Every structure is written in C-alpha cells, then in structure tokens.
Amino acid sequence: xxxxxxxxxxxxxxxxxxxxxxxxxxxxYRLLAGPFDxxxxxxxxxxxxxxxxxxxxxxxxxxxxxxxxxxxxxxxxGGAYHLCYEADDFDATLDELRQKGxxxxxxxxxAVAFGGxxxxxxxxxxxxxxxxxESRLP
Amino acid sequence: xxxxxxxxxxxxxxxxxxxxxxxxxxxxYRLLAGPFDxxxxxxxxxxxxxxxxxxxxxxxxxxxxxxxxxxxxxxxxGGAYHLCYEADDFDATLDELRQKGxxxxxxxxxAVAFGGxxxxxxxxxxxxxxxxxESRLP
Numbered sequence: 614x615x616x617x618x619x620x621x622x623x624x625x626x627x628x629x630x631x632x633x634x635x636x637x638x639x640x641x642y643r644l645l646a647g648p649f650d651x652x653x654x655x656x657x658x659x660x661x662x663x664x665x666x667x668x669x670x671x672x673x674x675x676x677x678x679x680x681x682x683x684x685x686x687x688x689x690x691g692g693a694y695h696l697c698y699e700a701d702d703f704d705a706t707l708d709e710l711r712q713k714g715x716x717x718x719x720x721x722x723x724a725v726a727f728g729g730x731x732x733x734x735x736x737x738x739x740x741x742x743x744x745x746x747e748s749r750l751p
Numbered sequence: 752x753x754x755x756x757x758x759x760x761x762x763x764x765x766x767x768x769x770x771x772x773x774x775x776x777x778x779x780y781r782l783l784a785g786p787f788d789x790x791x792x793x794x795x796x797x798x799x800x801x802x803x804x805x806x807x808x809x810x811x812x813x814x815x816x817x818x819x820x821x822x823x824x825x826x827x828x829g830g831a832y833h834l835c836y837e838a839d840d841f842d843a844t845l846d847e848l849r850q851k852g853x854x855x856x857x858x859x860x861x862a863v864a865f866g867g868x869x870x871x872x873x874x875x876x877x878x879x880x881x882x883x884x885e886s887r888l889p
Contacts, residue, residue, distance in 0.1 A: 693831035
C-alpha cells in the first residue's frame with residue numbers, strides 16, 4: 614500500500630467565527646479555504662494555517678444546529694480529534710485498512726470541502742479517529 | 752510576536768509498544784526518536800512519522816502506572832489531544848499568549864524528550880490544549 618499522506622488535523626470548535634479569530638491571533642494563521650457547509654456531515658468547516666508547505670493545516674469543524682457528529686467531541690472538551698490522510702487508490706486503501714484492523718464508521722460519502730471527493734471515517738486499532746480522503750475524483 | 756512554529760501532534764495511547772506497531776502498520780510510520788520516560792510529566796513518549804520534512808510528526812504519549820495527566824485524555828477515548836509549537840523567545844511568547852487569553856496549566860518545566868528544553872501547557876480561549884517548547888536551551 615502506498616503510504617497515506619497526511620493532509621490536515623481536524624479540530625472541533627463551537628463556532629467557526631470565534632475559532633478563526635483565535636487561531637489568527639494566537640498562531641498567526643490565516644484562512645486557507647472555506648468556510649464550507651456540509652449537509653451530510655452536518656458541520657461547517659474551514660481550513661487555516663500559515664500556508665507554508667512544511668506547516669500543518671488545521672480544519673476547524675463546527676456543528677450545525679441540532680444533531681451533529683462533532684458534538685460528541687465538543688462535549689469532551691473540543692480540540693484536536695481527527696487526522697486526515699489522502700489516498701490515491703481510495704477503495705483499495707479502505708479495504709487494506711480494514712484488513713489491518715481499522716473499523717469503518719459508515720460508508721464513504723462525497724465531501725463539500727473537497728469538491729465532491731469522497732471521504733471515509735475509520736478508527737484505528739488503537740482507537741484514533743482518521744479520515745481518508747480520495748486524492749482525486751474518479 | 753514571531754509566529755509559533757508547529758512541531759508535533761500529541762496522541763494519547765494506552766501503551767507505547769502496541770501503538771508504535773499500529774502506526775508502523777497502518778501509516779507506514781517509523782520511530783523517529785525515543786521512547787523517553789518523563790518523570791515530571793509521568794508519561795513515556797516517542798516520536799513517529801515518515802521523516803519527510805513536509806510530513807506531520809506524531810508524539811505517542813502513554814501514561815506511567817498510577818497517576819498520569821494523560822489518563823484524562825485516554826478516558827475520553829484517546830487519540831489526538833494536543834498541538835506542540837516551538838517558540839524562540841519562550842518566556843515572552845508565554846506572556847503574550849496569556850495576554851491573548853490563553854490559560855497556563857502549571858509552570859514551565861524541563862522535558863526529557865527535548866534534552867531539558869522547557870515546555871509549558873496552555874489552553875487557548877477556544878479550549879485547545881497546546882504545548883509550547885523552548886527552541887533552544889538558554
């Protein structure tokens with residue numbers, strides 16, 4: 614399997630505007646993309662960072678009103694909660710991850726923030742939540 | 752303030768050996784440094800990644816037997832829980848972060864994994880846990 618390529622770190626936040634302001638002030642980050650509303654994931658997300666290739670990109674993830682999967686992480690205190698990796702051969706990578714003991718959370722779905730490329734959620738055997746992102750549309 | 756430079760992502764794990772094996776198998780990561788036992792933090796840590804400059808470095812953090820601050824994050828499910836940033840002017844950076852609304856968790860202490868360079872823990876106003884690392888010994 615080609616190694617998964619790290620893409621971004623997901624951070625659960627209560628509200629995008631306030632979080633964005635904090636990340637700009639504290640870390641000198643800027644908005645790289647978004648905000649995007651994703652009706653399937655029931656979240657609003659944006660990407661922040663320095664924009665330098667060597668620097669980490671954070672995805673700020675805020676819940677839609679009502680039910681949202683991210684509420685579970687916010688109720689634990691919020692902050693960093695998932696790692697996103699890009700994979701070229703998306704379906705084969707998912708199969709291989711499951712063979713290695715990862716547990717799928719639902720089926721792959723297209724993601725607004727990535728122009729409809731598919732994402733899938735999995736828990737590793739050590740219970741880390743990862744998002745696998747299709748590197749390009751089929 | 753010079754921007755904080757992202758250093759690594761801290762991941763809470765139950766036990767270093769098993770986590771290391773998982774990260775090697777799933778992500779193709781290798782051990783970059785450690786394991787280190789830190790009696791002050793009451794944790795064993797190691798650093799893993801691909802070793803490519805553009806790639807994220809993960810710090811796997813496992814509790815010492817008995818009391819350990821990382822147990823709190825493990826009881827929430829484990830996984831990603833802190834971001835570490837390096838700062839050149841350590842004390843001035845901490846002052847500035849506090850002025851911007853960050854909350855210190857204890858005093859700065861030397862860290863075994865960084866050759867005695869000091870670290871400090873803070874919560875951002877949006878409740879993200881960050882570790883600030885002195886970029887060099889005074």
